[in-house]
Amino acid sequence: MSPLFNGARRQTRHALATLVVALAAALVLLNVGNALANHGDPAPTGRHAGQSPTPTDQALALQWFDTTNATVAAAGFPQPVTQTRTWAVGWLAAARAVQDGGSSSFQRAAFATALHDTLAAQVPARQAELDEALATTLDAIPDGKQKSRGIAAGEDEASAVLTERAGDGLDTASVEKPFTPPPPAPGVWQPTPPTFGPAVRFGQKDGRAFLLASNDQFRPGPPPALDSPQFLDALAEVRAYGQDTSSVRTPAQTDTAKFIIQDSYALYGQALRAVLADTRHSLEWYARGVAAFHVVSVDTQIAIHEAKYVYVFWRPVTAIRTGSVDPDPTWTPLLATPRHPEYPSGHAGYAGAAEGVLTWLTGPRAPQPVDATSSTAPGSVHTYTRWAQITQETIDGRVWEGVHYRFSDEIAAKVGKQVAAWDLSRLYRLGL
Numbered sequence: 001m002s003p004l005f006n007g008a009r010r011q012t013r014h015a016l017a018t019l020v021v022a023l024a025a026a027l028v029l030l031n032v033g034n035a036l037a038n039h040g041d042p043a044p045t046g047r048h049a050g051q052s053p054t055p056t057d058q059a060l061a062l063q064w065f066d067t068t069n070a071t072v073a074a075a076g077f078p079q080p081v082t083q084t085r086t087w088a089v090g091w092l093a094a095a096r097a098v099q100d101g102g103s104s105s106f107q108r109a110a111f112a113t114a115l116h117d118t119l120a121a122q123v124p125a126r127q128a129e130l131d132e133a134l135a136t137t138l139d140a141i142p143d144g145k146q147k148s149r150g151i152a153a154g155e156d157e158a159s160a161v162l163t164e165r166a167g168d169g170l171d172t173a174s175v176e177k178p179f180t181p182p183p184p185a186p187g188v189w190q191p192t193p194p195t196f197g198p199a200v201r202f203g204q205k206d207g208r209a210f211l212l213a214s215n216d217q218f219r220p221g222p223p224p225a226l227d228s229p230q231f232l233d234a235l236a237e238v239r240a241y242g243q244d245t246s247s248v249r250t251p252a253q254t255d256t257a258k259f260i261i262q263d264s265y266a267l268y269g270q271a272l273r274a275v276l277a278d279t280r281h282s283l284e285w286y287a288r289g290v291a292a293f294h295v296v297s298v299d300t301q302i303a304i305h306e307a308k309y310v311y312v313f314w315r316p317v318t319a320i321r322t323g324s325v326d327p328d329p330t331w332t333p334l335l336a337t338p339r340h341p342e343y344p345s346g347h348a349g350y351a352g353a354a355e356g357v358l359t360w361l362t363g364p365r366a367p368q369p370v371d372a373t374s375s376t377a378p379g380s381v382h383t384y385t386r387w388a389q390i391t392q393e394t395i396d397g398r399v400w401e402g403v404h405y406r407f408s409d410e411i412a413a414k415v416g417k418q419v420a421a422w423d424l425s426r427l428y429r430l431g432l
Contacts, residue, residue, distance in 0.1 A: 060108055060137065061276050061286035064094075064115050067133045069269060075123040077172060080263055080350075081204055081301040085170040088210065088294035089161055090118040095287035096431045097150075097157040105141050106150035107283050112137035113154025121162055168208040170298070177203035182312060186323060187226050189312045192337040200339045205306040209299045210430060211423045215306045218418045220411045223313050223343045226323075234405035235325060238316045242402025244332045253400045254334070260397030261335055261376035264350035265297075270372045271358060271390065278367035288432050292424060293357045300353035300419040304346050304412060313343035316402055333402025344412035345404045351394040352416025358387045360424050 068090055077083045097110035116134040120127050141147045169175070179202035182188050191197060209215060224230040241249045249257070260267075272293055276286055320331045338346075358366075370384045384390055395409040 057283040065273055065276060071119045071123050071126045074126055079172060079175045081170055082172055084294050084297045086122050088298050089165050090115050091287060091291035093118045093157045093161040095291040097154045098284045098287050100153040101150060103146045105146040108141055109147045109150030110154040111283055111287060113151045114158045117155060117158035118162060170207045175201055175203045187314055189314050189341040190318055192315050192317050194336060197339050201305055202309060205309050207302045209302050210295045211426050212299050215302050218303050218415050219307045220344060220415055222311055230407055234407050235319060238399050238402055238405055239320050241400050242333050244334045249400055255377060255380055256393055256397045257334055257400035259374040259377040259380050259382055260394055262374045264347055267372055268354045271370050274370045275361055289361050292427055296353050296357050296420045296423045299423055300349050300416045303415060303419055304344055304349040307344055308341040311343050312341045315342045335401035335403050337403050343408045344415060345398055345409045347398055348394050348409035348412035349416040351391040352413035353420045355387045355391045356417045356420025
């Protein structure tokens with residue numbers, strides 16, 4: 001049994017969480033895209049779910065959100081799933097720690113300590129900055145038994161989650177296992193220009209998910225046949241709109257394509273932070289929401305790459321340059337093609353999952369319009385009022401970049417929503 005569930009206190013909390021989820025399942029039906037699933041209430045389910053929110057709760061959540069973001073950025077992990085795993089481990093420990101006590105002093109001390117310890121363990125180069133952030137938080141909390149107990153709870157939960165996730169196969173070395181592509185053939189992925197480098201993230205498919213029953217649980221059906229109308233239409237679209245010198249792609253479409261090039265979390269991190277900044281909830285709610293977002297994201301990224309390396313489908317640049325349909329050996333996409341198989345789309349899978357969690361947190365609309373920026377489209381600002389807008393821009397943008405077929409983006413978004421529906425209804429299994 002996981003150390004997170006040892007002791008009568010933890011068993012009691014687990015039983016209460018299970019009861020709340022069961023009751024929610026009888027009362028609430030949440031539609032997440034094409035997947036109908038009951039996620040329960042995003043509000044905390046622990047013994048102290050009734051804790052009144054305070055401005056201090058929101059400020060502390062935002063402070064440590066920014067600290068986590070800076071820590072992960074400084075780590076420089078090349079794999080998005082490793083970045084996301086760092087977030088998930090830290091905020092899962094923090095969410096559990098906050099549930100262990102009811103007073104404000106306890107919860108704030110537990111929250112900050114759990115995040116400090118998990119982040120320092122995963123990114124030791126940031127120890128000094130994290131020590132300073134923790135000292136700032138703890139200095140603002142009155143000394144006493146509640147503060148001391150909160151610190152101890154944060155330390156315990158951090159140690160427990162780090163132990164639980166040890167060896168989960170989401171570190172850089174495990175994710176970047178070498179891959180030997182099959183012999184060239186129509187429909188089969190091959191290294192792509194301009195570098196023709198080897199495939200990356202082959203090992204991601206074998207990572208240990210947080211809540212999936214199996215990594216292939218939501219594997220979609222195969223991509224369409226190469227002579228099917230669906231494939232031929234998608235090929236024609238990406239050929240016309242995704243070329244670097246396209247004459248049919250509008251300036252607005254080019255802007256969207258360049259905007260969406262950024263890492264998915266760089267975009268959705270802005271949306272998630274806006275939820276924290278634009279809502280008034282308890283510290284427990286914030287911690288649980290951020291933890292859930294990243295747990296779902298990790299599981300989605302694993303599921304998407306499991307399918308990628310089963311189907312090993314060719315990228316548009318390969319199909320257009322070497323395929324049998326009007327081959328053009330000079331065709332070049334707007335964006336240099338990512339070095340892994342095409343189907344299904346990683347960006348769109350992330351988008352579908354993120355839409356599912358954000359909808360669970362706030363409903364289909366953002367609490368306030370979210371003005372997002374992109375390092376890959378300097379000066380461009382996209383304003384979102386509905387979470388589905390970001391998903392649709394991602395689907396469109398990856399086609400207009402020339403790196404995905406539309407069917408791959410649409411299927412991937414559906415997979416992401418399915419993972420979100422599954423995971424969100426089972427958070428109690430993680431002690432949330």
